[in-house]
Amino acid sequence: MMLGFRIGASSFAVIVALTTPGLALAQQAAAKTAAPEQGLAEIVVTAQKRAESAQSVPVAITAVSGQQLQAKGITDLAGLAGQAPSVTLKNTASFAGSQATIYSYIRGIGQNDFAFNLDPGVGVYIDGVYLARNIGANVDLLDLNRVEVLKGPQGTLFGRNTIGGAISLVTKDPGKTFSFKAEATTGSYNRIDFRGTVDVPLVPDVLSASLSVSTEHRDGWQKRIPYTGYTDQNPIYLLATNGATGGPTNTNVNGNLTFPVVSNSARSDAGGQDQTTLRAKFLFTPTDRLTFRLGVDYLHVNEAAAPFSLLQVNQTAYVAIYNACITGNQQLITGFTALAGYPGIPALCNNPRGNAASPAGVQPSLASLAGTMLPYDNRYVIHNANGSINPDASYASGPNFDKVENWGFSLQSDYQLAENLNLKSITAYRKLDSSFGADIGGAPIAALDPTFADQERQFSEELQAVGKGFGGLWKYVFGAYYFHEWGHHQDEVPFIGGLIQVTSNDPYDTKSYALYTHNNFEIIPGKLSATAGARYTHDSKYYTGTQNDQNDFGGQLLQLPTSVFPDPTNVYRLYPLGLNHLTFNNFSFRLGLEYKFDSHVMAYASYATGFKGGGWTTRLTVPNFNTTTFQPLPAPTFSPETAKTAEVGLKSEFLNHRVRLNLAAFHTIYDNIQLTFQNSASPVTANGGNGRINGFEAELNTQLTSAWSFDASASTLDAKYTTILPGAPLTTSDQFVNTPKWALQAGTSYRIDLGSHGSLTPRADWTYTSQVFNDEANTPILATPAHSMVNGSVTYKFPNDKFEVQAGVTNVFDKRFVASGYTNNEAIYSGTYNPPREWYLTLRARY
Numbered sequence: 001m002m003l004g005f006r007i008g009a010s011s012f013a014v015i016v017a018l019t020t021p022g023l024a025l026a027q028q029a030a031a032k033t034a035a036p037e038q039g040l041a042e043i044v045v046t047a048q049k050r051a052e053s054a055q056s057v058p059v060a061i062t063a064v065s066g067q068q069l070q071a072k073g074i075t076d077l078a079g080l081a082g083q084a085p086s087v088t089l090k091n092t093a094s095f096a097g098s099q100a101t102i103y104s105y106i107r108g109i110g111q112n113d114f115a116f117n118l119d120p121g122v123g124v125y126i127d128g129v130y131l132a133r134n135i136g137a138n139v140d141l142l143d144l145n146r147v148e149v150l151k152g153p154q155g156t157l158f159g160r161n162t163i164g165g166a167i168s169l170v171t172k173d174p175g176k177t178f179s180f181k182a183e184a185t186t187g188s189y190n191r192i193d194f195r196g197t198v199d200v201p202l203v204p205d206v207l208s209a210s211l212s213v214s215t216e217h218r219d220g221w222q223k224r225i226p227y228t229g230y231t232d233q234n235p236i237y238l239l240a241t242n243g244a245t246g247g248p249t250n251t252n253v254n255g256n257l258t259f260p261v262v263s264n265s266a267r268s269d270a271g272g273q274d275q276t277t278l279r280a281k282f283l284f285t286p287t288d289r290l291t292f293r294l295g296v297d298y299l300h301v302n303e304a305a306a307p308f309s310l311l312q313v314n315q316t317a318y319v320a321i322y323n324a325c326i327t328g329n330q331q332l333i334t335g336f337t338a339l340a341g342y343p344g345i346p347a348l349c350n351n352p353r354g355n356a357a358s359p360a361g362v363q364p365s366l367a368s369l370a371g372t373m374l375p376y377d378n379r380y381v382i383h384n385a386n387g388s389i390n391p392d393a394s395y396a397s398g399p400n401f402d403k404v405e406n407w408g409f410s411l412q413s414d415y416q417l418a419e420n421l422n423l424k425s426i427t428a429y430r431k432l433d434s435s436f437g438a439d440i441g442g443a444p445i446a447a448l449d450p451t452f453a454d455q456e457r458q459f460s461e462e463l464q465a466v467g468k469g470f471g472g473l474w475k476y477v478f479g480a481y482y483f484h485e486w487g488h489h490q491d492e493v494p495f496i497g498g499l500i501q502v503t504s505n506d507p508y509d510t511k512s513y514a515l516y517t518h519n520n521f522e523i524i525p526g527k528l529s530a531t532a533g534a535r536y537t538h539d540s541k542y543y544t545g546t547q548n549d550q551n552d553f554g555g556q557l558l559q560l561p562t563s564v565f566p567d568p569t570n571v572y573r574l575y576p577l578g579l580n581h582l583t584f585n586n587f588s589f590r591l592g593l594e595y596k597f598d599s600h601v602m603a604y605a606s607y608a609t610g611f612k613g614g615g616w617t618t619r620l621t622v623p624n625f626n627t628t629t630f631q632p633l634p635a636p637t638f639s640p641e642t643a644k645t646a647e648v649g650l651k652s653e654f655l656n657h658r659v660r661l662n663l664a665a666f667h668t669i670y671d672n673i674q675l676t677f678q679n680s681a682s683p684v685t686a687n688g689g690n691g692r693i694n695g696f697e698a699e700l701n702t703q704l705t706s707a708w709s710f711d712a713s714a715s716t717l718d719a720k721y722t723t724i725l726p727g728a729p730l731t732t733s734d735q736f737v738n739t740p741k742w743a744l745q746a747g748t749s750y751r752i753d754l755g756s757h758g759s760l761t762p763r764a765d766w767t768y769t770s771q772v773f774n775d776e777a778n779t780p781i782l783a784t785p786a787h788s789m790v791n792g793s794v795t796y797k798f799p800n801d802k803f804e805v806q807a808g809v810t811n812v813f814d815k816r817f818v819a820s821g822y823t824n825n826e827a828i829y830s831g832t833y834n835p836p837r838e839w840y841l842t843l844r845a846r847y
Contacts, residue, residue: 039656039657039658039703040653040657040658040659040660040701040702040703041065042054042055043063043065043146045057045061045063045146045148046128046148046168046170047059047061047148047150047157047168048157048477048518048520049157049424049464049466049477049479049518050466050475050477054148055602055651055653055660055662056602056651058531058592058594058602058604058606058649059150059151059152059606060150060151060152060647060649060662060664060666060697061148061149061150061151062083062084062085062087062148062149062151062699062713063146063147063148063149064080064083064084064146064147064149065145065146066141066143066144066145066146066172069141069144069147071749071763071793071795072747072763072765072791072793073791073793073806073808073810073840073842074141075140075141075193075195075214075216076091076138076139076140076141077089077102077124077137077138077139077141077147077167077169078090078091078102078138079141080147080149082743082745082767082769082789083713083745084149084151084713085697085698085699085713085714085715085743085745086106086107086108086151086695086697086715086717086743087104087105087106087149087151087165088103088104088105088106088110088738088739088740088772089102089103089104089105090102090103090738090819090820091103091138091306092306092819092820092832094112094113094676094683094774094775094820094821094822095438095440095448095450095683095822095830096113096114096306096436096438097305097306097399097400097401097402097436097437097438097450097452098114098135098301098305098306098402098404098434098436099138099273099303099305099306099402100135100136100137100138100275100299100301100402100404100406100434101114101134101135101136101137101138102124102134102137102138102139103134103738103820104120104121104122104124104134104164104167105121105122105164105737105738105739106121106122106149106151106152106164106165107151107152107164107165107645107666107668107693107695107717108164108668108670108691108693108695108717108719108736108738108739109121109122109163109164109165109641109643109668109670109693110122110164110738111134111674112676112737112738112774112775112776113676113683113685114133114134114135114452115489115618115619115676115685116133116454116456116487116489116506116508116618117489117508117543117615117616117617117618117685118615118674118676118685119132119160119161119612119613119615120134120161120612121161121162121163121164121612121641122162122164122165122166122167123154123158123159123161123162123165123166123167124137124139124166124167124169125158125166125167125168125169126139126169126171126295126297126410127169127170127171127293127295127410127412127426128168128410128412128426128462129408129410129426129428129430129460130158130159130458130460130483131430132430132456132458132483132485133432133454133456135404135406135432135434135454135456136299136301136404136406136432136434139169139277139299140214140216140275140277140299141169142195142197142212142213142214142277142279143171143172143197143210143212143279144169144170144171144172145170145171145172145173146170147167147168147169147170148166148167148168148169148170149165149166149167149168150165150166150167150168151164151165151664151697152164152165152606152608152645152647152666152668153165153588153590153608153609153610153643153644153645154166154608154610155535155586155588155589155590155608155609155610155611156516156518156533156534156535156588156589156590156608157477157516157518157533157535159481159512159514159516159535159537159588160512160514160537160539160586160610160611160612160613161612161613162610163610163611163612163641163642163643163670164643171279171281171295172197172210172281173210173281173283173293174199174200174201174208174209174210174281174282174283175199175201175208175210176201176204176205176208177199177201178198178199178200178201179198179199179846179847180196180197180198180199180846180847181196181197181844181845181846181847182194182195182196182197182844182845182846183195183196183842183843183844183845184842184843185840185841185842185843186840186841187218187838187839187840187841188218188221188837188838188839188840189218189219189220189221189272189838190217190218190219191216191217191218191838191840192215192217192218193214193215193216193217193218194213194214194215195212195213195214195215196212196213196214197210197211197212197213198210198211198212205285206284206285206286207282207283207284207285208282208283209280209281209282209283210280210281211278211279211280212277212278212279212280213276213277213278213279214275214276214277215275215276215277216273216274216275216276217272217273217274217275218272218273219269219272220267220269220270220271220272220304220307221269221271221272221307221392221835221836222269222270222271222307222309222391222392222393222394223268223269223392223393223394224267224268224269224270224393224394224395224396224397224400225393225394225395226395226444227374227379227380227395227443227444267304267400267401269304270304270305270306270307270308270394270400271304271306271307271835272303272304273303274301274302274303275299275300275301275303276298276299276300277297277298277299277300278296278297278298279295279296279297279298280295280296280297281293281294281295281296282294282295288416289415289416290413290414290415290416291413291414291415292411292412292413292414293410293411293412293413293414294409294410294411294412295409295410295411295412296407296408296409297407297408297409298406298407299404299405299406299407300404300405301402301403301404301405302401302402302403303401303402304400304401304402305399305400305401305402305436305437305438305439306402306438306832307391307394307832307833308394308396308438308439308440308442308822308830308831308832309382309389309390309391309394309442309830309831309832309833310380310381310382310394310395310396310441310442310443310828310829310830311381311389311781311782311818311821311829311830311831312378312381312781312828312829313376313377313378313380313381313827313828313829314826314827314828314829315377319376319377319447319496319827319828321345321348321349321496321499322366322375322376322447322496322497322499323375323376323377324345324349325348325349325365325366325367325369325370325497325499326366326369326370326373326374326375326497327370327375328367328370344555344556344557344558344559345557347556348366348499348551348553348556348557349365349366349367350365350367350368351365351551351556352364352365353365353366353497353498353499353501353550353551354498354501354550354551355550355551355572363498366497366498366499373445373497374443374444374445376441376443376445376447380395380441380442380443380444381442382394382395391816391833392836394439394442395442395443395444396439396441396442396443396444397439397443397444398437398438398439398441398446398449399437399438399439399449399450399451400437400438400439401435401436401437402436403434403435403436404432404433404434404436405431405432405433405434406430406431406432406433406434407430407431408428408429408430408431409428409429410426410427410428411425411426411427411428412424412425412426412427413425418467420467420468420469420472421465421466421467421468422464422465422466422467423463423464423465424462424463424464424465424466425461425462425463425464426460426461426462426464427460427461428458428459428460428461429457429458429459430457430458430459431456431457432454432455432456432457432487433454433455433456434452434453434454435451435452435453435454436451436452437449437450437451437452438450440822440824440828440830441828441830442830445497446494446497446498447495447496447497447828448495448824448828448830449493449494450491450492450493451491451492451493452489452490452491452492453489453490453492454487454488454489454490455487455488456485456486456487457485457486457487458483458484458485458486459483459484460481460482460483460484461481461482462479462480462481462482463479463480463481464477464478464479465477465478465479472522473521473522473525474519474520474521474522475519475520476517476518476519476520477516477517477518477519478516478517479514479515479516479517480514480515480516481512481513481514481515481516482511482512482513482514483510483511483512483513484509484510484511484512485508485509485510485511486507486508486509486510487507487508488505488506488507488508489504489505489506489508489618490504490505490506491503491504491547491619495553495824496553498551499551499553500549500551500553500621501549501550501551502547502548502549502550502619502621502682503547503548503550504545504546504547504548504575504618505546506543506544506545506546506547506618507543507544508541508542508543508544509541509542509543510539510540510541510542511539511540512537512538512539512540513537513538514535514536514537514538515535515536516533516534516535516536517533517534517535518531518532518533518590519531519532519533526596527595527596528593528594528595528596529593529594530591530592530593530594531590531591531592531593531594531606532589532590532591532592533589533590534587534588534589534590535587535588535589536585536586536587537584537585537586537587537588537611538583538584538585539582539583539584539585539586539613540581540582540583541581541582541583541584541613541615542579542580542581543579543580543615543616543618543635544578544579544580545575545576545580545616545618545635546575547573547574547575547618547619547620548572548573548574548575549572549574549621550572551572552571552572553621554574554621554622554623555571555622555623558622560622560623561630563630563631563632564623564625564630564631564632565623565632566623566632574620574621574622574623575618575620575635576624576632576633576634576635580616580634580635582614582615582616582637584611584613584614584640586611586640588608588609588610588611589608589609590606590607590608590609591606591607591608592604592605592606592607592608593605593606600652600653600654601650601651601652601653601654602650602651602652603648603649603650603651604647604648604649604650604651605646605647605648605649606645606646606647606648606649607644607645607646607647608644608645608647609642609643609644609645610642610643611640611641611642611643612640612641612674613640614637614638614639614640614674615637615638615685616635616636616637616638617635617636617637617638617684617685617686618685619682619683619684620636620682620684621679621682624636636684636686638672638674638685638686638687639672639687640672641670641671641672641673641674641687642670642671642672643668643669643670643671644668644669645666645667645668645669646666646667646668647664647665647666647667648664648665648666649662649663649664649665650662650663650664655704657703658702658703658704659700659701659702659704660699660700660701660702661698661699661700662697662698662699663696663697663698663699664696664697664698665695665696665697666693666694666695666696667692667693667694668692668693668694668695669690669692670690670691670692670693671690671691672687672690672725673687673688673689673690673691673721674686674687674688675687675688675689675728675730675737675776676776677728677729677776677777678777678823678824678825678826686725686727686728687725687728688721688724688725688728688730688776689721689722689723689724689725689728689730690721690722690723690725691719691720691721691722691723691736692719692720692722693717693718693719693720693736694717694718694719695715695716695717695718696715696716697713697714697715698713698714698715699711699712699713700712700713706751707750707751707752707753708748708749708750708751709748709749709750710746710747710748711745711746711747711748712744712745712746712747713743713744713745713746714742714743714744714745715742715743716741716742716743717739717740717741718741719735719736719739720732721734721736729777730776734776734777734778735773735778736773737773737774737775737776738772738773738774739772739773740769740770740771740772741770741771742768742769742770743767743768743769743770744766744767744768744769745765745766745767745768746765746766747763747764747765747766748763748764749761749762749763749764750762756799757799758796758797758798758799759796759797760794760795760796760797761794761795761796761797762792762793762794762795763792763793763794763795764790764791764792765790765791765792766788766789766790767788767789768786768787768788768789769784769786769787770786771783771784771785771786772784774818774819774820774821774831775821775822775823777823779821779823779826779829781818781821781829781831782818782820782821782822782823782829782831783818783821784817784818784819784820785817785818787815787817788815789811789815790811790812790813791808791809791810791811791812792808792809792812793806793807793808793809794806794807794808802845802846802847803843803844803845803846804843804844805841805842805843805844806840806841806842806844807839807840807841807842808839808840808842809837809838809839809840810835810837810838810840811834811835811836811837811838812837813837814836814837815834816833816834816836817833817834818831818832818833819831819832819833819834820832
C-alpha cells in the first residue's frame with residue numbers, strides 16, 4: 001500500500017487508541033447521571049438496501065434529515081454544498097446555462113460537464129431510482145425524509161457511475177392520518193415561494209396518499225444593460241445595422257444568428273428562479289407482508305440562464321480574426337503570431353457565413369459588415385468603482401433561457417416471503433426535455449452564444465432479495481439490475497459572429513445489465529464482522545454523430561483538403577459517418593472488517609472499487625484525421641474511469657447520545673480520469689491521466705442540552721496526478737478540478753423557551769473552502785478563491801406549535817467570487833459569480 005495511506009492509517013490508529021478509552025469513560029459517567037431531556041435523533045438509512053442506523057453502516061456517510069434541511073433553509077440539492085465533508089455541489093459549471101443542473105464531486109471525483117456523452121461520477125438517486133443526466137438533477141428537496149451522502153466508490157450496491165460516491169434522496173411515506181403543512185416565503189429580488197404537503201388516508205391502514213407542491217419565483221440579480229460606449233468620430237463604432245450613428249440603444253446584434261433551439265422570450269436579467277415541482281406518493285399495504293409504493297414527480301423550469309460575467313478578452317486567435325473582419329483592418333491579423341501562416345483568414349472574412357442547408361441560412365460576410373459593428377475586446381468587461389469586476393451587470397444580448405420538463409414514476413414493491421427474507425422490486429420510467437442557452441461572450445456582439453437541447457428517456461428495473469441467515473449472523477442482499485437510456489442531443493453554437501456555426505442533433509442509446517451481492521458476516525457476534533460484496537456490469541452504448549460547422553471554419557483556416565472530411569463531398573460535415581458502438585464490462589467489489597468496541601463505538605476498514613463508463617468525444621471543430629496520411633479517422637473515444645479506495649473509519653456516540661463523532665481516512669487510486677479540455681474552439685473529453693487522492697474527514701454533531709445544538713465538519717484532500725496520458729494538456733503539478741484542499745463547516749442553534757409565548761431559535765452557519773480550480777487547466781482568473789460564508793436565521797414558534805416564522809439572511813457579509821468559469825481557447829474568459837446577500841421571511845403552518 002502506498003506511503004500516504006500508511007501515514008493516514010497510522011494517524012487513525014493513534015486517534016482510535018487515544019479516543020476510545022475516553023469515550024468509554026464518558027459512557028460510564030453518562031450512565032451514572034440522569035438522562036437528558038433529549039439527545040441526538042437516530043437517523044435510519046438504507047445505504048445497504050436495508051433499514052439500519054447510519055452509525056452502524058461501515059461507510060463514510062453524511063445523513064441529513066428533512067428537519068435539519070428546513071432549519072438551515074436548504075431547499076434544493078445544490079444548497080447542501082458545504083454541509084458534508086469532501087463534497088462539492090454546484091448548479092453552474094463551465095459553459096452550461098441551466099441552473100437546474102447539478103455538478104457533484106465527492107473526494108475529488110465527479111463530472112464537470114453536462115454533455116450527454118459523459119456519465120456523472122457521483123450518482124443521484126430518488127427513492128432508489130438513478131437519475132442518468134445531471135440536467136434536471138438539482139432537485140427540490142420537497143417533503144424529504146432524509147438525504148444520504150455516501151462517500152467513496154459505491155460500485156457494489158449502487159453500480160456504475162458512482163466511483164466518487166452516491167447521493168440518495170428518500171421521500172417521506174404518506175401518513176396514516178390526515179395532515180398538512182405549508183409555507184410561504186418572500187425575500188430579496190421579489191422572491192415569492194410556496195411549499196405544501198398534504199397526507200390523506202384513502203382506506204384506513206391500507207391505502208394512503210400524499211401530494212406535495214413547490215413553486216419558486218424570484219427576479220435575477222444580474223441585469224442586462226445597453227452598451228453606450230459609442231463615439232461618432234470613429235466609423236468603427238457606428239451602429240450601421242439599423243442606420244444609427246450611435247446612441248443609447250443596444251442594437252449592435254446580428255439577429256440572423258438565432259438558431260431553432262433559442263427561446264423567443266427576451267429576459268433582461270439572469271440568476272433568478274421560475275420553477276414548479278409536484279410530487280405524489282401512494283402507500284398501499286394490502287397485507288402485513290406486502291407493501292407497494294407508487295411515486296410520481298414533475299419538474300417544470302422556465303427561467304433565465306445562469307448569469308455569466310465577462311472577465312477578460314485576450315486579443316489573440318479568433319478574437320483577432322473577428323476584429324479584423326469587422327473593421328476591414330487585416331493588420332490586426334499580421335500583428336499576432338498565433339495566426340501567422342494561416343492562408344485561409346481572408347477567405348473566412350469574405351466568405352458568406354453558412355450554407356443554404358444551414359438552419360440559419362446564408363448570412364453576410366463579416367468583411368462586408370466592416371465599419372458597422374463594434375470590435376470585441378475588454379470594453380465589455382464591467383467594473384465597479386474599486387476596479388473589481390461587477391457581477392451584477394452585463395452587456396450580453398444573446399440567448400438567455402433555461403427550460404426543463406422532467407418527470408417520472410416509480411413503483412416499489414416489498415414482499416416478505418419468509419420471516420427473514422424480503423423480495424423487492426423497483427420499476428421506474430423517466431422523461432427529460434430541456435433546452436438552455438447563455439451569452440458567454442458578455443457583449444452586444446454574438447461572440448459566444450451556445451444553445452443546447454436534450455430529449456432523454458430512461459427505464460430501469462431492479463430486483464432484490466434481502467434477508468438474514470444462520471440465526472441473523474449473515475445479512476445478505478442479492479440483486480439484478482437493468483437500465484435503458486435513449487434520446488438525442490442538439491447543439492446550436494455560433495462563435496465569432498457566425499464564423500463558426502456548430503449544429504448537431506445526435507441520437508444515442510445505452511443499455512446496462514448488472515448482477516450484484518452484498519454480505520455481512522458476524523464473526524464474533526456483537527463484536528467483529530466482515531463485509532463482502534461484488535457486482536458485474538455490462539454496458540452497451542450506441543451513438544451517431546451529426547456535427548456540422550455551417551461555415552467550415554477549421555477547413556478554411558487550415559486550408560484542409562477534402563480528403564480529410566468524413567464525406568469529401570460535404571466539407572461542412574465534421575463528425576465521422578455511421579453508427580458507433582462501444583461495450584464495457586466491469587467487476588467491482590467491496591471487502592471490509594468492522595469491530596464494535598461497545599454498542600456506541602465502531603471502527604471499520606474497507607477496500608472498494610468502482611468504475612464510470614467510457615464514450616465518445618462529440619465536439620469537433622475540424623475533422624478527425626491522420627495528420628500524416630490526411631485520411632479521416634473514426635470517432636474519437638475515451639476509456640472508462642476506475643477508482644480503488646482503501647479506507648479506515650470510526651463511528652461513535654457518547655454522553656448518552658448527546659455527542660456523535662465520525663472519522664474517516666482514505667487513499668484512492670484514480671485511473672483514466674475523464675477530463676474536458678479546450679481543443680481549438682471546442683471543449684473535448686479525453687482521458688487526461690492517473691492520480692491518487694489521500695484524505696481525512698471528521699463530522700461532529702451535538703445536542704448537549706435540549707435547547708442547544710452544534711454541528712461541525714472538516715475535510716482535507718490531497719489529490720495529485722501521478723501520470724499524464726499522451727496528448728493531455730496537463731502537468732503533474734496541476735490540481736484536480738472542483739477539489740478544495742480544505743473544507744470546514746460549523747453551525748449552531750439555541751432554542752429560547754418563552755413559556756406561554758412560544759419559543760425563539762436563532763441559528764448561524766459558517767463554511768470555509770480553500771481555493772478551487774473550476775477548469776482542468778487551472779486557469780487563475782477562473783478559480784474560486786479561498787473564502788468563508790455565513791448564513792443566519794431566527795425562527796419563532798407559536799405556543800400551539802402549529803405556526804412558525806423564520807427570518808434569515810444568506811451570504812451575510814455579501815462576499816462575491818467566481819463560482820464557475822469557462823475559457824474558449826484562452827480568448828474569452830467568462831465566469832458565473834455566487835449570488836449576493838439575500839434575505840428571506842417564511843411563514844409555516846401545520847395541522
